[in-house]
Each structure stands twice: as structure tokens, then as C-alpha cells.
Amino acid sequence: MKTRSSDHSIQNGYASRRWQCLACVGLAVTLTACDVLNGVRRSAKLDALPDLACVEAAIRDTPPIETVTRTTAQSGKAITITGVKPAGDVYNFIFKGSEESNVFGVVQFATNWRGYVEFSNYDYRINTKPPQSEIDATRPVMQNIEKALHNRCGIDTLAPGVTEYCHGIECKSLEQSSQVTVRPGGN
Numbered sequence: 001m002k003t004r005s006s007d008h009s010i011q012n013g014y015a016s017r018r019w020q021c022l023a024c025v026g027l028a029v030t031l032t033a034c035d036v037l038n039g040v041r042r043s044a045k046l047d048a049l050p051d052l053a054c055v056e057a058a059i060r061d062t063p064p065i066e067t068v069t070r071t072t073a074q075s076g077k078a079i080t081i082t083g084v085k086p087a088g089d090v091y092n093f094i095f096k097g098s099e100e101s102n103v104f105g106v107v108q109f110a111t112n113w114r115g116y117v118e119f120s121n122y123d124y125r126i127n128t129k130p131p132q133s134e135i136d137a138t139r140p141v142m143q144n145i146e147k148a149l150h151n152r153c154g155i156d157t158l159a160p161g162v163t164e165y166c167h168g169i170e171c172k173s174l175e176q177s178s179q180v181t182v183r184p185g186g187n
Contacts (some may be wrong), residue, residue: 035126035127036126036127036167036168037124037125037126037167037168038124038125038127038128038129038130038167038168038169039122039123039124039125039129039130039135039166039167039168039169040122040123040124040135040138040139040142040164040165040166040167040169040171041120041121041122041124041164041165042120042121042122042142042143042146042162042163042164042165043118043119043120043121043162043163043165044119044157044158044161044162044163045116045117045118045119045157046109046116046117046118046119046155046157047116047117047157048117049091049109049111049117050109050149050153050154050155051153052070052091052109054152054153055091055093055107055109055149055153056068056070056093057152058145058148058149058152058153059093059095059107059145059148059149060095061148062095062141062144062145062148063141063144064097064098064101064103064141065095065096065097065103065141066096066097066098067095067096068093068094068095069093069094069095070091070092070093070094071091071092071094072089072090072091072092073089073090073092074087074088074089074090075087075088075089075090075110075112078112078113085113086113088110088111088112088113089110089111090108090109090110090111091108091109091110092106092107092108093106093107093108094106095107095141095145097137097141101137102131102133102134102136102137102138103134103137103138103141104123104130104134104138105121105122105123105138105141105142106120106121106122106123107119107120107121107145107149108120108121108122119155119157119158119162121142121145121146121162123135123138123142129168129169130169132169132170135169135170135171136172139171139172139174140174143174146158146162
């Protein structure tokens, strides 16, 4: 038979464990806080990886771009219900205009185990915002790069359109000769 004081200590033990659990959850949430990406990203799915030499030349020849730096990396392996999938390859083309032009961005092609290539054209910052003047100068250049990739490198998927995500910045209307879907606040 339990006494009143033993019931009280059992209740205090449960309350203490409850607070410990809440503290652990709070600490876990704090430690796993996400970085916020701000800027613009234009993306599309491609059936195949284009000729990367053609991509670099098309970007380099797009005014007012002055420099293009190409990097290659591997993405992480994907863990799925059916097992671990192989890492993909990521090809980045970092482009810059003159300092006065305020143009900066990255064209990226990422292969994956699903069999398609993800095209991205972006100007993002982590936990800060790119200057609005840079966004305003770079977005039309991004669109011109996409047109050059379509016309010179045969990337047909870019002709019907790309999806544009704007987060933490303003994406003003562009004169568009290609179809673009604008979605605010995406990653």
C-alpha cells in the first residue's frame, strides 16, 4: 500500500523526467537549427548532362560576365527505404561581372541516382541577404545565360521555362521571352 508521501515523490519524479525530456528536446532543436538561404534560384530538371565545355563558353560569352570559375564536387549519398544510393556529381560555374556591373551567380548541374540532372542558376547567401542591387543586376543575366544554354548547347528543357524561387529578397518583373514560374519563399 502506497502512502501519500510516496505518491508525491513518484509524481515529482515524473515531473522531473518530463522537464528533463523537454530540456533535451529544446537543446536538440537549438543544436539542429537550420541555416536560412536568401536570394534567388532558378531551376529545371534536365534529361541529361550537357556538354560542360559548351556550358562554360556560353556563360563566358554572356555580357557582362568577365570571369567564370568551374568547380566539381560530389553530392552526398542518399539514404532511402531501398538502401543507400550513390553520390552524384555537382558541376558549378561561378560567374562574375565587373565590380561596377554588380553581377554574381552560380550555374550548377547536379546528377543524381534518380536519373535526371538538376539545373540551378542562383545567387544565394546563408543567413544574410544579397544586396538588392546585385539581385536586380544578376537576374536578367541569369535569363540570358539560360537562353544561351538553350541556343548554343541544346538544353531544350530551358526553353519551355524554369521555376524561379525568391526568398528574403524582391524579385521584380523581368521582360520574358521564355516561360518563367515565380514562386516566392522556396528553397
